[in-house]
Amino acid sequence: MKKNVLIIGAGAVGAVVAHKCAQNSQVFGSICLSSRNLENCQSVIRSIEARNYRREESFQIFARTVDASDSAQVANLIRETGSHIVINVCTAFVNMSVMDACLETGAAYIDTAVHEDSSVMNAPYPWYANFEWKKREQCAQKGVTAILGAGFDPGVVNAYCAYAARYEFDSITSIDIMDVNDGSHGRFFSTNFDPEINLREIIEDAGCLEDGEWRTFPHHSRTTDYVFPEVGEKKLYLMGHDEVHSLSKHIKGVETVRFWMGFDDHYLRCLEVFEKTGLLNHEQVTTSCGQSVVPLRVLKACLPNPASLAPDYTGKTCIGTLIKGRSKGENKEVFIYNVCSHEETFADVGSQAIAFTAGVPPVAAAMLVAQGDWDVKGMANVEELPPLPFLKLLSRLGLPMVIRKDTKADASAPSELICA
Amino acid sequence: MKKNVLIIGAGAVGAVVAHKCAQNSQVFGSICLSSRNLENCQSVIRSIEARNYRREESFQIFARTVDASDSAQVANLIRETGSHIVINVCTAFVNMSVMDACLETGAAYIDTAVHEDSSVMNAPYPWYANFEWKKREQCAQKGVTAILGAGFDPGVVNAYCAYAARYEFDSITSIDIMDVNDGSHGRFFSTNFDPEINLREIIEDAGCLEDGEWRTFPHHSRTTDYVFPEVGEKKLYLMGHDEVHSLSKHIKGVETVRFWMGFDDHYLRCLEVFEKTGLLNHEQVTTSCGQSVVPLRVLKACLPNPASLAPDYTGKTCIGTLIKGRSKGENKEVFIYNVCSHEETFADVGSQAIAFTAGVPPVAAAMLVAQGDWDVKGMANVEELPPLPFLKLLSRLGLPMVIRKDTKADASAPSELICA
Numbered sequence: 001m002k003k004n005v006l007i008i009g010a011g012a013v014g015a016v017v018a019h020k021c022a023q024n025s026q027v028f029g030s031i032c033l034s035s036r037n038l039e040n041c042q043s044v045i046r047s048i049e050a051r052n053y054r055r056e057e058s059f060q061i062f063a064r065t066v067d068a069s070d071s072a073q074v075a076n077l078i079r080e081t082g083s084h085i086v087i088n089v090c091t092a093f094v095n096m097s098v099m100d101a102c103l104e105t106g107a108a109y110i111d112t113a114v115h116e117d118s119s120v121m122n123a124p125y126p127w128y129a130n131f132e133w134k135k136r137e138q139c140a141q142k143g144v145t146a147i148l149g150a151g152f153d154p155g156v157v158n159a160y161c162a163y164a165a166r167y168e169f170d171s172i173t174s175i176d177i178m179d180v181n182d183g184s185h186g187r188f189f190s191t192n193f194d195p196e197i198n199l200r201e202i203i204e205d206a207g208c209l210e211d212g213e214w215r216t217f218p219h220h221s222r223t224t225d226y227v228f229p230e231v232g233e234k235k236l237y238l239m240g241h242d243e244v245h246s247l248s249k250h251i252k253g254v255e256t257v258r259f260w261m262g263f264d265d266h267y268l269r270c271l272e273v274f275e276k277t278g279l280l281n282h283e284q285v286t287t288s289c290g291q292s293v294v295p296l297r298v299l300k301a302c303l304p305n306p307a308s309l310a311p312d313y314t315g316k317t318c319i320g321t322l323i324k325g326r327s328k329g330e331n332k333e334v335f336i337y338n339v340c341s342h343e344e345t346f347a348d349v350g351s352q353a354i355a356f357t358a359g360v361p362p363v364a365a366a367m368l369v370a371q372g373d374w375d376v377k378g379m380a381n382v383e384e385l386p387p388l389p390f391l392k393l394l395s396r397l398g399l400p401m402v403i404r405k406d407t408k409a410d411a412s413a414p415s416e417l418i419c420a
Numbered sequence: 421m422k423k424n425v426l427i428i429g430a431g432a433v434g435a436v437v438a439h440k441c442a443q444n445s446q447v448f449g450s451i452c453l454s455s456r457n458l459e460n461c462q463s464v465i466r467s468i469e470a471r472n473y474r475r476e477e478s479f480q481i482f483a484r485t486v487d488a489s490d491s492a493q494v495a496n497l498i499r500e501t502g503s504h505i506v507i508n509v510c511t512a513f514v515n516m517s518v519m520d521a522c523l524e525t526g527a528a529y530i531d532t533a534v535h536e537d538s539s540v541m542n543a544p545y546p547w548y549a550n551f552e553w554k555k556r557e558q559c560a561q562k563g564v565t566a567i568l569g570a571g572f573d574p575g576v577v578n579a580y581c582a583y584a585a586r587y588e589f590d591s592i593t594s595i596d597i598m599d600v601n602d603g604s605h606g607r608f609f610s611t612n613f614d615p616e617i618n619l620r621e622i623i624e625d626a627g628c629l630e631d632g633e634w635r636t637f638p639h640h641s642r643t644t645d646y647v648f649p650e651v652g653e654k655k656l657y658l659m660g661h662d663e664v665h666s667l668s669k670h671i672k673g674v675e676t677v678r679f680w681m682g683f684d685d686h687y688l689r690c691l692e693v694f695e696k697t698g699l700l701n702h703e704q705v706t707t708s709c710g711q712s713v714v715p716l717r718v719l720k721a722c723l724p725n726p727a728s729l730a731p732d733y734t735g736k737t738c739i740g741t742l743i744k745g746r747s748k749g750e751n752k753e754v755f756i757y758n759v760c761s762h763e764e765t766f767a768d769v770g771s772q773a774i775a776f777t778a779g780v781p782p783v784a785a786a787m788l789v790a791q792g793d794w795d796v797k798g799m800a801n802v803e804e805l806p807p808l809p810f811l812k813l814l815s816r817l818g819l820p821m822v823i824r825k826d827t828k829a830d831a832s833a834p835s836e837l838i839c840a
Contacts, residue, residue, distance in 0.1 A: 188696035196708075273693040276608035278722035287721045288616075291713065298718040301707045302698035 002029035002058065003370040006083035006107070008068050008098055009090035010035035012193055012307035012351060013112070013151075015044045016359025017087055018061065019349035020397060022048045025059035027367050032081040034066040035090070041065075047350055068094040074101035083107050085369055087362045092116045092197055096131055103135065103144055108369045110362050112151030113197070114242040121282060122205050125214060127245045128381070136379045143377040150365040150382055152338075152357040153179055153259070153319055154243035156399065158382035159390050160321045160336040161251055163401075166387065168334055172325035173255050175247055180262030181354060182231035183315030183342045187304050189270045192354035195300040199280050202271065207240040208258040209248040216240070220268065224260060228318045229404060229415055230339045236260035246381040274299060306355065313342035313352040335404045337415075338394075348398055357399060364393040422449035422478065423790040426503035426527070428488050428518055429510035430455035432613055432727035432771060433532070433571075435464045436779025437507055438481065439769035440817060442468045445479035447787050452501040454486040455510070461485075467770055488514040494521035503527050505789055507782045512536040512617055516551055523555065523564055528789045530782050532571030534662040536617070541702060542624050545634060547665045548801070556799040563797040570785040570802055572758075572777040573599055573679070574663035576819065577741045578803040579810050580756040581671055583821075584743045586807065588754055592745035593675050595667055600682030601774060602651035603735030603762045607724050609690045612774035615720040619700050622691065627660040628678040629668040636660070640688065644680060648738045649824060650759045656680035666801040694719060726775065733762035733772040755824045758814075768818055777819060784813045 005028050007017050014033065021031045033041040041063035048061060066077050068090045078086065078101055088098045088111040095115035102109040115131040116123060123130065132148055139146045149155055157177045165172055181192065191198040205216045222238040241259035248257045263271075274280050281295045320337025338357070345356035365382075368374035373389045382390070391401050404415040425448050427437050434453065441451045453461045461483030468481060486497050488510045498506065498521055508518045508531040515535035522529040535551040536543060543550065552568055559566045569575055577597045585592055601612065611618040625636045642658040661679035668677045683691075694700050701715045740757025758777070765776035785802075788794035793809045802810070811821050823836045 189693070269689065270693050270697070273609070273690050277690070277719070279699070279719070281722070285718070285721045287713075287717045289717060291717070293707075293711065293713050293718050293721070295718055295722050297707045297709060297711075298705070298713050298715055299697070299699070301705045301713070302701070302715050 003084040004029040004082050005031050005366060006078055006081055006086045007031065007033045008066065008086060008088045010040040010044050012355035013089045013359040015307060016349055016351045016355050017089055017363055018044050019048055020360050020363040022055065022061060023053050024367060025056040027370050029058065030081065031061040032064050032083060033061065034064040034077060036067055038063055038065045069097050071097040071100040074098050075104045078105045078107050085110065085366050087366055089359065089362060091194060093118045099135060099146060103138055103142055106144055108145035110147045110150050110365050112149060112155060112358055112362055114149065118282065121200065125207055127242060139379040145369055145375050145377055146379040147365050147374060148379065148381045149242050149246065150362045152361055153177055155361045155382050156394060157319065157321050158243050158247060159387040161247055161323065162383045162387040163391060164323045164334060164336060165251060169325040169327050169332060171253050172251055172323055174324040175251065175254060175257045176322040177243065177259045178226055178236055178322060179319045180228060180231060180234045181317045183313050183317060183353060185309040186312045190304040190309055191306060193306050193358065195303050196296055199296065200282060203275055203280055204240055206238040208238060208244055210256050212255045229337060231316055231318045234262040236262050247383060250381060250383045310346045310350060310352040313346065316341045317353045317357060319357060337402055338399050340399065360397050360399055361394060364390055364397055367393060423504040424449040424502050425786060426452045426454060426498055426501055426506045428454050428486065428506065428508045430460040430464050432775035433509040433779040435727060436769055436771045436775050437509055437783055438464050439468055440780050440783040442475065442481060443473050444787060445476040447790050449478060450501065451481040452484050452503060453481065454484040454497060456487055458483055458485045489517050491517040491520040494518050495524045498525040498527050505530065505786050507786055509779065509782060511614060513538045519555060519566060523558055523562060526564060528565035530567045530570050530785050532569060532575060532778055532782055534569065538702065541620065545627055547662060559799040565789055565795050565797055566799040567785050567794060568799065568801045569662050569666065570782045572781055573597055573739055575781045575802050576814060577739065578663050578667060578801060579807040580741045581667055581743065582803045582807040583811060584754060584756060585671060589745040589747050589752060591673050592671055592743055594744040595671065595674060595677045596742040597663065597679045598646055598656055598742060599739045600648060600651060600654045601737045603733050603737060603773060605729040606732045610724040610729055611726060613726050613778065615723050616716055619716065620702060623695055623700055624660055626658040628658060628664055630676050632675045649757060651736055651738045654682040656682050667803055670801060670803045730766050730770060730772040733766065736761045737773045737777060739777060757822055758819050760819065780817050780819055781814060784810055784817055787813060
């Protein structure tokens with residue numbers, strides 16, 4: 001039986017998820033795209049209909065309003081739509097209410113980022129253990145599949161690590177996830193996904209596992225340079241990121257797990273102005289007119305809608321994992337990565353590459369759940385699942401994995417296309 | 421009879437006005453300090469009481485709440501307090517409602533900036549003629565004194581022009597008002613007075629009179645350098661400013677009137693970020709939570725309260741007018757200016773120099789109205805009034821006027837102290 005899917009969130013990532021589901025209507029039954037804002041959903045559906053994807057006759061897609069922070073509302077919508085799988089690409093503040101609705105109804109749950117409490121900055125380590133992992137037992141008892149962090153990073157990079165652990169290494173000692181966007185959107189300043197989530201995470205302390213110890217550093221206080229395939233040398237900054245925590249628990253023997261992101265100087269100058277003037281404050285302030293407002297939400301309202309960047313976006317992203325360890329008695333390093341072109345993703349689904357890289361993997365995960373490969377009847381982070389079906393499917397969906405074994409090479413050094 | 425004064429506005433400038441009134445209690449009867457926020461008024465009064473100025477026994481100062489945009493409320497407060505003189509140092513959005521209350525009650529009106537409509541950016545020239553000057557006839561008919569723009573700039577610089585026209589020149593062809601703050605407040609970014617008023621005016625088109633024609637330029641698109649007395653060489657940017665308009669009408673034969681302000685590169689970088697991300701928008705935007713907010717008001721709520729800068733402020737301001745014309749058959753230039761030290765004004769009244777230079781002149785004007793010299797029973801901009809009593813009084817109150825006749829000199833060149 002084809003599986004019905006409920007997508008929660010109709011932002012830039014939700015739009016990619018909906019498009020990719022529509023492109024793969026052989027797997028899915030009905031698709032319900034839901035959001036607090038119905039017009040956002042309808043706009044995505046109009047875009048899908050304008051594209052005339054080849055579709056199964058039985059396939060249908062429709063829009064619904066939902067407040068995803070209200071678990072009962074989500075459960076009702078799951079029941080009403082007969083959804084078997086929920087893809088949660090809404091703000092990370094609602095993960096737990098959506099997961100509770102899945103536990104109540106038995107639907108499979110897939111998300112792309114760890115839960116956050118909107119009132120807490122620098123959420124205390126251990127991140128997954130504060131919220132999601134507390135429900136692990138319950139998922140197993142009820143036989144509810146819950147795939148955590150199935151975007152690109154976390155998500156695909158976790159699968160790269162699982163692949164490396166199975167096929168490239170006898171033991172892994174160090175993982176450096178590196179994420180750069182060499183694209184240009186032509187705006188003065190924009191985030192590439194929800195500014196509220198993005199700007200919060202960027203100014204949080206950078207937590208990492210180093211030499212077996214959990215360490216934290218002030219944001220943007222540690223940098224490294226790396227010569228990436230295709231996009232060349234980039235300056236990267238240490239950041240805390242969901243997968244650093246789960247990989248540190250699930251990749252046996254690993255001593256170092258770090259996440260690095262590329263930022264250009266203009267972006268950092270703007271960020272400094274926002275931060276130092278208090279515009280990234282997530283707590284209410286009172287204006288001289290007596291209105292209570294959250295500055296970060298106002299900044300978000302001023303910034304471009306990330307979904308609007310796509311038509312003008314040029315260039316590429318490169319996201320990968322530099323993995324070090326031992327293989328056949330020798331030290332070994334590999335860089336496993338994907339390069340994604342903003343123009344190509346726009347041609348494919350009308351979105352920029354950052355939304356595309358985040359939105360395609362949960363669709364691949366949903367397809368694997370629908371087909372049984374990943375329908376594990378319990379909770380799992382991506383690195384705990386068999387990587388090959390996921391990586392092969394991602395190649396077909398537009399995110400091919402490449403492996404470079406000469407990791408100190410220049411940008412044009414040859415790489416090996418895997419899982420194509 | 422001593423005159424009772426109603427001060428409207430208890431921000432950084434209002435605090436200076438109240439302190440200076442209290443220091444000159446031989447002239448004034450009771451002082452009512454009013455604001456939308458009673459605590460702001462009470463805090464200023466506590467500061468005054470802590471200073472133990474030598475006071476007349478009859479002198480008293482007290483706080484009242486008022487919504488200055490409500491003319492009837494202001495009129496009631498004038499009547500209730502028996503105020504003879506209203507010093508309006510509230511936001512420039514309320515000038516007309518306060519002036520109407522004065523016209524209704526017969527109290528004298530003094531302000532420091534031209535009226536603004538909060539919904540209009542780049543208010544169309546001619547500025548004073550759009551609002552205040554429409555009430556000129558009515559003031560004359562009712563015999564109500566209304567002194568417009570009696571701060572430093574506009575205000576004292578207008579008196580410098582009137583002085584130059586009477587005592588230094590046969591004819592004036594060109595006036596360049598130049599305002600630099602060589603002080604440091606030690607904060608990442610702050611305006612020195614109300615951010616809402618300040619940041620609006622800074623990004624408005626720069627209007628000026630040049631060679632007899634009214635011209636406008638995009639903000640910060642024209643620069644000049646000038647070597648100031650004491651604070652040295654500074655880069656200045658053309659801005660629109662109230663007094664450019666009134667001086668162009670009242671200084672006979674003048675062909676060029678411009679206003680220039682000094683900005684450092686860090687300030688301009690922050691301003692660019694605020695402007696280009698829409699944070700200076702004075703119109704409502706809607707957040708993703710459905711709240712309607714004015715970004716500029718939220719930015720204001722995030723920035724330091726200008727009154728809080730004073731204790732840490734170091735350095736000096738220099739504000740003056742470079743005046744060119746003919747005298748005794750020859751070309752002549754003079755630079756008439758005041759240098760004001762942040763530390764000295766803090767010692768005097770607990771405020772920084774920018775609030776001090778803006779707040780002391782309206783007190784001088786009120787003293788001249790109280791004593792009769794400027795009680796003109798009609799409406800006047802400062803350049804229309806006899807300058808000497810004002811300039812002499814300002815010297816005594818802490819803002820001495822200096823004249824430099826070798827205008828191309830370096831920062832240490834000798835100047836002549838006038839009206840000391």
